[in-house]
Amino acid sequence: MKFPGYIKSKLPQAGTTIFTVMSALAQEHKAINLSQGFPDFLCNEELMHKADEYIRKGYNQYAPMPGLLSLRERIAEKIHSLYGATINPETEITITPGGTEAIYAAITSVVEENDEVILFEPAYDSYAPAIELCKGVPKFIKLEAPDYRIPWDQVKKTISNKTRVIMINTPHNPTGSVLTKSDLQQLERIVRETNIIILSDEVYEHIIFDGHQHESVLRYPGLAERSFVIYSFGKTYHNTGWKMGYCIAPAELMREFRKIHQYIVFSTNTPYQYAFEDIMRNKSLYLDLHSFYQEKRDYFCSLLKQTRFQFKPASGSYFQLVSYKGMSNEKDTDFAIRLTRDYGVASVPVSVFYSKPYDQKMLRFCFAKKKETLDAAIERLIKIK
Ligand SMILES: Cc1ncc(COP(=O)(O)O)c(C=O)c1O
Secondary structure (H helix, E strand, O other): OOOOOOOOOOOOOOOOOHHHHHHHHHHHOOOEEOOOOOOOOOOOHHHHHHHHHHHHHOOOOOOOOOOOHHHHHHHHHHHHHHHOOOOOOOOOEEEEOHHHHHHHHHHHHHOOOOOEEEEEEOOOOOHHHHHHHOOOEEEEEEOOOOOOOOOHHHHHHHOOOOEEEEEEEOOOOOOOOOOOHHHHHHHHHHHOOOOOEEEEEOOOOOOEOOOOOOOOHHHOHHHHOOEEEEEEHHHHOOOHHHOOEEEEOOHHHHHHHHHHHHHHOOOOOHHHHHHHHHHOOOOHHHHOHHHHHHHHHHHHHHHHOOOOOEOOOOOEOOEEEEEOOOOOOOOHHHHHHHHHHHHOEEOEEHHHHOOOOOOOOEEEEEOOOOHHHHHHHHHHHOOOO
């Protein structure tokens, strides 16, 4: 059956994402895959054991729509001890199948036709499509290398009476930059007399380096009172494929969030929720994550010095940007494909994180990999002349 002129794409610009393309190319050329952001090592043994145990004990049916209350209580305790915010686990936390669904449900619950959403690019790829599906209008503000700081004066100028949401992401994918106390204070001042809602993507909250403190919006009452805050168990516990995360928001926002969430998925994986509730008691698993990843960042950067790439070490996240200016004039997409095909290392060209391709001759490498993987990748990368 054909539908000529009948089906109009709701996302006409969307195709296969670069992550799928690069991963497929990596497989085809048996390349080392530093493109998509996922660890190539196992997650915690006890966590795997717990998940297995809960499955075998029969915890295999639907969880409550907002998630297990006992897990939400554990999260509220954690948030209080880390960020000083008092969160009501009954009304202000929802467990979700990953950060991505939480972002989609949050946007969908507040963005109406023609509402403007301010976001910064390069940006994680699910933000703009979520806005467009709600017929909202993304208002992009470019962040510039090498520091990718938010130009707050430009934010002020971009705000209009149609601005519904401002989206921030710290630590930042793909740039590895982090927001500072001064950034959060400026944001707090800018939105003070407005009804603007904040969506704060903090999935890399524990992956932050060089003694920086993670600046959650939850530390700032003037922001916490108007924010959806997005977290991901997958990033913290090395199991992105389990697709588990959560959203925190004031009760009034969370009520609307849950109306959407319940009709997207209704509820989230039951045995994993029990397993996370148990494993969260071991606080060192998340409190020490920064040093685990800082060691990897430092190791990867020390190896990168043997190549011709230029870079500034990431301040957070598990991504390292590199510039290949002076090595080639190719477009970053072409260079990334050639790197995969001819040298056997897959990366992501940074231009794809912009609404309109913006080629700055930069690539993103993921260093959430075993030492052997990073060694093998560099052995290949030093061959590029
Ligand atoms: C900035 C950012 N937000 C959200 C997500 C999604 O997290 P999850 O895998 O839990 O859906 C990712 C995953 O790569 C990310 O990098």
